[in-house]
Amino acid sequence: MTTIRATNLHKRYGAQPVVQDVSFELAAGETLVLLGPSGCGKTTLLKMLNRLIEPDAGTVEINGRDVHAQRPEVLRRGMGYVIQQVGLLPHYTVAENIAVVPKLLGHAPAAIAARTEALLTRLHLPPARYAGQLPHQLSGGQQQRVGLARALAADPPIILMDEPFGALDPITRASIRREFRELDELRSKTVVLVTHDVTEAFELADRILLLDAGRVQQMGTPRELLFRPANDFVRLFFAAERLALQLRVLTLGDVFGEENLTEANRTTTVHEALEQLTGAAADGSDTFTVAQLMAAFGEALQREEDAWKR
Amino acid sequence: METLSALFTFWHEQAGKLGEQTLQHIGLTAASLLLAVLVGGPLGLFLSRRPRWAPAVLGLAGVLQTVPSIALLGFLIPLLGIGPKPAIFALFLYSLLPIIRNTLAGIQGVPPAMVEAARGLGLTDGQVLRQVELPLALPVLMAGIRTATVINVGVATLAAYVAAGGLGEFIFGGINLNNPVMILAGALPAAGLALAFDALLGGVQKLSARRLRQTGAALLLALPLLAGAYLLPRATGKLLAGFSPEFVGRADGLPGLTKAYGLTHLPSVVLAPALVYEAAHSANVDVIDGYSTDGRIRAYGLRVLRDDRRVFPPYYAVPVVRPALLREHPELRPVLAQLDGQISDSAMTELNYRADYLHQDPRAIAEAFLRRRGLWRDARPAVPGAPVVRLGSKIFAEQYILIEMYAALIRGQTDLAVEIKTGLGATSICFEALRTGAIDLYPEYTGTGLLVLLQPRPQVIDSLGGRPAAVLGYVRAEFRRRYGLEWLAPLGFNNTYALLMRGQQAQALGIASVSDLGGYLRK
Numbered sequence: 086m087t088t089i090r091a092t093n094l095h096k097r098y099g100a101q102p103v104v105q106d107v108s109f110e111l112a113a114g115e116t117l118v119l120l121g122p123s124g125c126g127k128t129t130l131l132k133m134l135n136r137l138i139e140p141d142a143g144t145v146e147i148n149g150r151d152v153h154a155q156r157p158e159v160l161r162r163g164m165g166y167v168i169q170q171v172g173l174l175p176h177y178t179v180a181e182n183i184a185v186v187p188k189l190l191g192h193a194p195a196a197i198a199a200r201t202e203a204l205l206t207r208l209h210l211p212p213a214r215y216a217g218q219l220p221h222q223l224s225g226g227q228q229q230r231v232g233l234a235r236a237l238a239a240d241p242p243i244i245l246m247d248e249p250f251g252a253l254d255p256i257t258r259a260s261i262r263r264e265f266r267e268l269d270e271l272r273s274k275t276v277v278l279v280t281h282d283v284t285e286a287f288e289l290a291d292r293i294l295l296l297d298a299g300r301v302q303q304m305g306t307p308r309e310l311l312f313r314p315a316n317d318f319v320r321l322f323f324a325a326e327r328l329a330l331q332l333r334v335l336t337l338g339d340v341f342g343e344e345n346l347t348e349a350n351r352t353t354t355v356h357e358a359l360e361q362l363t364g365a366a367a368d369g370s371d372t373f374t375v376a377q378l379m380a381a382f383g384e385a386l387q388r389e390e391d392a393w394k395r
Numbered sequence: 396m397e398t399l400s401a402l403f404t405f406w407h408e409q410a411g412k413l414g415e416q417t418l419q420h421i422g423l424t425a426a427s428l429l430l431a432v433l434v435g436g437p438l439g440l441f442l443s444r445r446p447r448w449a450p451a452v453l454g455l456a457g458v459l460q461t462v463p464s465i466a467l468l469g470f471l472i473p474l475l476g477i478g479p480k481p482a483i484f485a486l487f488l489y490s491l492l493p494i495i496r497n498t499l500a501g502i503q504g505v506p507p508a509m510v511e512a513a514r515g516l517g518l519t520d521g522q523v524l525r526q527v528e529l530p531l532a533l534p535v536l537m538a539g540i541r542t543a544t545v546i547n548v549g550v551a552t553l554a555a556y557v558a559a560g561g562l563g564e565f566i567f568g569g570i571n572l573n574n575p576v577m578i579l580a581g582a583l584p585a586a587g588l589a590l591a592f593d594a595l596l597g598g599v600q601k602l603s604a605r606r607l608r609q610t611g612a613a614l615l616l617a618l619p620l621l622a623g624a625y626l627l628p629r630a631t632g633k634l635l636a637g638f639s640p641e642f643v644g645r646a647d648g649l650p651g652l653t654k655a656y657g658l659t660h661l662p663s664v665v666l667a668p669a670l671v672y673e674a675a676h677s678a679n680v681d682v683i684d685g686y687s688t689d690g691r692i693r694a695y696g697l698r699v700l701r702d703d704r705r706v707f708p709p710y711y712a713v714p715v716v717r718p719a720l721l722r723e724h725p726e727l728r729p730v731l732a733q734l735d736g737q738i739s740d741s742a743m744t745e746l747n748y749r750a751d752y753l754h755q756d757p758r759a760i761a762e763a764f765l766r767r768r769g770l771w772r773d774a775r776p777a778v779p780g781a782p783v784v785r786l787g788s789k790i791f792a793e794q795y796i797l798i799e800m801y802a803a804l805i806r807g808q809t810d811l812a813v814e815i816k817t818g819l820g821a822t823s824i825c826f827e828a829l830r831t832g833a834i835d836l837y838p839e840y841t842g843t844g845l846l847v848l849l850q851p852r853p854q855v856i857d858s859l860g861g862r863p864a865a866v867l868g869y870v871r872a873e874f875r876r877r878y879g880l881e882w883l884a885p886l887g888f889n890n891t892y893a894l895l896m897r898g899q900q901a902q903a904l905g906i907a908s909v910s911d912l913g914g915y916l917r918k
Contacts, residue, residue, distance in 0.1 A: 135515060137511065137514060137515055158517045158518065158519045159517070160517075161514070161515055161516060161517035162516070162517035163517075166512070166515035166516055168508060168511065168512055168515065169508075170506070170508035170509075170512070171508075171512070172506075172508050172509050172511065172512020172513070172515075173512075174509065174513070174526070174527060175509075175531065176530050176531065185513075185516055185518075186516050186517060189516075189517055189518065189522075235516070245515075
């Protein structure tokens with residue numbers, strides 16, 4: 086079922102076109118990553134979805150309804166919103182920040198409190214310790230988790246995220262990303278996420294929309310973008326990190342054949358398998374060595390590329 | 396040490412007045428601040444939404460800030476009369492700039508990401524303002540209010556000039572009387588108030604944003620209450636007097652008058668000397684103090700109440716000369732004597748009116764007067780090498796006119812040359828110029844000669860009893876003895892303190908003298 090449908094969106098600032106004729110459809114529960122270099126129009130595109138920016142032409146429909154059919158506040162209360170600078174209100178406690186939208190929606194205080202507590206617990210911020218703290222008392226990673234909790238508080242079906250991990254150091258960033266991926270809360274949500282980080286996009290996306298100078302260069306799964314680039318821009322965009330991305334895209338199922346593996350192992354990426362083999366957690370129970378894995382990976386890669394060439 | 400004990404004595408004696416003035420001071424400050432917050436806050440908000448207007452509005456508020464306070468009050472009197480209205484309005488104008496600017500700066504200082512996040516969450520514009528922008532701008536806004544408060548406590552002293560009360564009454568009374576104790580008696584509590592307000596608001600500013608919101612609301616509620624301090628009942632009576640601070644303070648002013656005439660039931664307000672005539676003219680007050688030959692008496696249709704018990708010391712104008720001048724040129728004596736007793740109070744008032752209000756040239760006024768009296772002679776042709784008579788005057792119109800008269804008489808009736816040195820400033824400068832021979836003659840007033848130049852012991856002054864002839868006799872003898880200078884004969888008018896009323900009102904009430912006034916008030 087289509088949740089978000091953008092049709093022929095245009096936006097220009099003065100003579101400068103920022104978004105040119107962008108259309109896409111997003112099914113419920115899908116995660117779409119808007120990817121591209123700085124100034125490619127990805128943030129503008131995101132903000133058109135919740136009307137923080139109005140398009141010059143084109144329409145956005147949410148669940149089949151034009152966004153202009155409702156008041157912007159009402160529209161926005163139905164969509165979680167997370168931004169890079171977090172934007173926590175500094176004079177509100179963590180709990181109050183999380184409660185903003187449910188309060189606007191008129192939820193009962195008891196329900197809000199229970200929800201806040203549950204979210205904080207799930208995001209590894211014990212409520213007893215953190216609920217009453219002010220944002221400036223938290224680390225950057227903790228603030229970003231609160232920002233995420235705030236977006237999830239009213240359980241909106243859609244979450245918009247603008248470079249949500251952009252302000253964090255690489256280590257915190259990787260760990261929060263992992264939490265984010267494993268968060269049940271997000272599994273069922275339709276997510277639109279803006280990033281300029283290729284690795285992040287590959288790790289989180291069901292589909293990627295790659296933009297340059299306001300135009301869609303390619304939209305598809307990470308595997309499609311990597312192995313069947315639509316044009317030179319797409320190819321070059323991933324060139325620098327090609328190997329790392331291939332390790333993340335191919336699964337053990339791809340390299341060893343599905344029939345040789347247990348159910349759980351099939352969807353494990355080569356990247357993850359390598360981490361396990363070389364990491365401290367390696368327990369010798371693996372059925373293959375690094376050398377075997379890399380050899381199989383090479384063959385699989387060859388097969389993929391041949392397959393796309395045909 | 397002496398000053399300190401005198402200060403405490405003063406406070407002790409004037410405790411009631413001190414309390415009243417302090418309350419008035421707080422009331423003025425709070426009322427004007429409340430207005431400024433109510434107007435400046437929304438204006439600052441408006442500017443944050445329409446930044447294009449900001450330079451114009453802030454520029455205008457800045458210009459208002461640079462208008463000298465006494466000038467601003469002067470502009471406001473014709474519009475708002477005297478009393479608290481012009482004072483509060485002036486203070487309001489002065490506090491606008493810091494409040495507008497800090498509101499604007501506070502709102503603009505809220506990180507755009509914060510506002511966008513709030514909008515993205517679904518807050519309406521109004522909710523963004525109330526829940527995000529205002530709370531985050533509040534510390535800066537409070538700093539603006541704090542600045543405005545301290546400015547206002549200081550400027551509110553000037554309220555005493557427009558009969559709005561406050562601690563300025565002591566301060567300006569003290570300045571006019573050259574009484575440091577009285578100045579301190581008003582200035583110290585004013586400074587204390589400024590410090591106290593500053594500390595209080597400084598404490599408020601340090602509170603967390605959350606507490607600040609509550610405290611800010613509480614303060615906004617408290618302001619009208621404080622402003623209410625101003626509305627404490629004030630004495631009322633049949634007539635209202637407006638007096639200059641000097642008059643209220645000096646012994647031969649209001650205190651002497653009250654004692655001699657039993658002037659009870661005459662509530663009074665304190666006004667800047669420059670404003671009393673205006674206030675009487677526009678019927679803001681009924682009785683004022685002034686000088687008996689001021690041109691504004693004529694201009695505003697005021698009546699001088701006769702000082703029938705002679706409380707005000709006589710200030711008869713008399714030319715004072717160096718005797719050497721008359722010895723060398725004996726022909727001068729009859730020439731100068733032609734003006735003796737020739738100018739009455741009303742005549743001098745008329746002449747001053749021409750100078751101050753019709754802006755006629757003193758020389759032309761002098762000529763017209765002499766022609767009317769048949770004393771005018773065209774100037775004789777200049778004689779080369781003729782001796783020069785140097786005439787001096789203080790810097791105000793009355794003296795310029797007198798000196799032009801003497802110059803015309805000398806030029807028309809003798810072969811002597813005349814040099815006029817106007818603008819010798821204060822009494823002491825004129826007097827020193829005469830004593831050292833830099834000038835030969837200037838018009839002086841008997842009261843000034845007695846109280847300012849001779850400064851005899853109080854017993855001597857009492858023994859003279861304010862009788863014009865006795866005072867003139869005393870200064871003439873003492874000047875001759877001490878300085879070898881000669882007082883000639885009085886010109887006729889007495890430029891002294893006087894109580895004045897609007898002519899029409901005085902006539903309607905049948906009041907011609909200060910005794911009549913006392914009688915009317917007691918009725």
